[in-house]
Amino acid sequence: MPTPEQMEAAVHTYVEAFAKGDPAMAAGIFADDAVIEDPIGTELKVGKAAILEFYVQSMATGATLHLQGPVRVATAHAAFAMQVRLHWDGKDMAIDVIDTFAFDEAGKVTEMKAYFGPGNMIAK
């Protein structure tokens, strides 16, 4: 079972990867066969290559992640609230997002879901 410390560290590595603009660092927290649903309800990205490409594209917007409140860490799961700040279509934007991570025994993320919709997007 992953430890609470491992799971919380994965979240902080993920945030730091965006701060550094390092897609490989973000992809590195995931298991090889991990699945991303971002936002929830849209097409899945499956496996390391698709996940790396997803973060290359995400970081091309200059997105940075800003945690809001403590990371919630449960048995083999974590959830966290954050604001994503990015540059999109010539404008600065902020999006209020909640992400959930599920972890495998080794502490790698096997499933990520991002919860947000149009009502959570703020043009600046």
Place this chain on the structure above:
Amino acid sequence: MPTPEQMEAAVHTYVEAFAKGDPAMAAGIFADDAVIEDPIGTELKVGKAAILEFYVQSMATGATLHLQGPVRVATAHAAFAMQVRLHWDGKDMAIDVIDTFAFDEAGKVTEMKAYFGPGNMIAK
């Protein structure tokens, strides 16, 4: 498909039910065959009778829910960060929780998961 307004209203009804100490009001946002996993990783509560009993027990602690930041509303899903304040074992406690809801076509909650662990509990 449920509307964003329906999904956000369900969250606010849920918070209000705790403020009123009304378990039936909380159970009322769920579909008949809904499944609760609270906290995630523990035994499921399945169906209206089990869900009502769960909220009777939860509210016996005097628990109230305090939203932290905006409700995230995606396609047929919502997520929200909150602090649960309650009285447990002779002490006032606060627990930082993130809940996720999945909705059916009629706007009823079919699945609820609560993310928190020992590190999210604060004795007062």
